[in-house]
Amino acid sequence: MKDYYEILGVPEDASVDDIKRKYRELVKQFHPDLNKGDEEAAKRMAEINEAYQVLTDPKKRAEYDAMRKGGVNFGSGSDYYRPGQGFDFFDSIFRDFFTDFPFGSTIFNRNTATQAKPKGSDINLEVTLSLKDVITGTTKSLQFSRAELCEDCHGTGAKDGRVKTCDRCHGTGVIENRQTTPFGVFVSQTECPVCHGTGKVPEETCPTCRGAGVVRKQRTLGLQIPPGVDNNDVITLKGQGNAVKDGVSGDINVTIKVLIPQGWRRKGTHLYTEVHVPYYHAILGGKVKVNTATGEEKELLLEAGTQPDQEYILANEGVPDKNGRYRGDLHVTIKVDMPSKLTPQERKYLEEIKKLHENDNNKKKFGFFN
Ligand SMILES: [Zn+2]
Ligand SMILES: [Zn+2]
Structure with missing residues (x-):
């Protein structure tokens, strides 16, 4: 469990005024503007803000003190608070903390710099099959246009693939945003808009793709469809969709439509x-x-x-x-x-059949009454 008193360097019985005074001192020392690019300082500042938030709020401070005396350890190894482990009342401090404290957003912004690679969009196609196709299996030709990595720059967007360090973020891929508020200065990191987090920019833009790293190509693909597929089945071709710069390609999703003939x-x-x-x-x-x-x-x-x-x-x-x-x-x-009209001959035969049955029935009736 983090010791907020130790983080701020104040005694346990420090008054709110004492805490505020000490906080201002620490802000001067760990202010991100005075510690450019210093991860440790930024981390320290985050802790200080967190401690300040809890200890200057009488309700949160009382809950924290109770927790502290109980000697329960809460994920002290982590940078930030790990809520949970069943202690609802302590958890609630942090729910409040993250909702009413702007620093909460910083924590999430930090993660955007290390988020997963972008994925190209999927291409959705449809093929129509006859029942015969479904029974025997078939190969269908798919025609579509898709974004593919530019061959001239190998998807870098840079002429001949030559890149240099991004001036905007100095190769870090992230931009630090500082915000001064009554609570102190908050640092948030967002992906560099110039290099999109790669830290590299082209020396010269690739003329083929105009820096996009991808170009559109018209493609024809033979898709083998196994027997037995059903209407609305989807065949997915992983990684065959649109390519994207510095990312992974999307998929091709082929939806099957089966044409059922009338009366089937x-x-x-x-x-x-x-x-x-x-x-x-x-x-x-x-x-x-x-x-x-x-x-x-x-x-x-x-x-x-x-x-x-x-x-x-x-x-x-x-x-x-x-x-x-x-x-x-x-x-x-x-x-x-059933015929709606009869020829005279048909009628003649059917009348005879009818008579035959009537005679039959009379005999039966006669037999029955005797
Ligand atoms: Zn950059
Ligand atoms: Zn190119």
């Missing part, structure tokens, strides 16, 4: 379609032709007395699963077409 449905690896047959064909049974999703013609043998919407299955004529372990089926629903 897909559910996972299973396909569903319909076949229309005349009523007498359904009644008598016989062969019907079915076009599969790959365009092949298959024969289906209808049993006599096939009912409307009866389903037949053509095994393994569906879509393969993504691991290629099996293939789903093609489910064929039989749609029975």
Whole structure:
């Protein structure tokens, strides 16, 4: 646990006036303007500000004193306060501390100088596949424009790759901002806007990319699509997206759209379609032709007395699963077409069939009553 009394060099019973007097002395000593580029001094100043904030606030000071007497250690090895470990009331000092104290922002700004490399943007593409493409797998040609590292300067933006130390930040990549407030002087570090944190600038700007380090190129790429993909599946090509200076390239995301023909449905690896047959064909049974999703013609043998919407299955004529372990089926629903008009001859035969059934029924009824 940090000893704020020791940091400020005041006794435990120091009055607020004593603390303020001592603080002003320390500010004169560790003022960042008087200690340019001195990390230690900046760190020291941060500690002094922190201690001053707590000890001049009666409520925070009382909480701190209670904590201190309890002998609990709070991350004394770290530069800044590590809140937590379950002591809510002490934690609360620091929540307040960071919200109402401008120095809190300094701590976060320091991190921006060491943040992760910038990432180029992703390129989002879409390909449309037929069911046949999905069943067999396919290769699609993708055309797009993307930012690529400039070959002439190897992405540095500098003519012939020649760079020099940035004048603005003297090669440190960060700019210190000093702010004088009633609490003292606060130092915050932000990324140098001239060299974007690299500490280097071109001796002369690369004429090809005008210093951007990247140029746009028109590209065509063959994308191999495995069998079994589904609508809205996304294939990601890592690092194939837009390049960015001093960073890593984005990705290419290819969204799959599957075109399902009219009268077809897909559910996972299973396909569903319909076949229309005349009523007498359904009644008598016989062969019907079915076009599969790959365009092949298959024969289906209808049993006599096939009912409307009866389903037949053509095994393994569906879509393969993504691991290629099996293939789903093609489910064929039989749609029975009823005639809306009859020829005189058809009518004659159907009337006879009707009579046949009526006689049948009369016999049954007769039998029943006896
Ligand atoms: Zn710079
Ligand atoms: Zn260039």
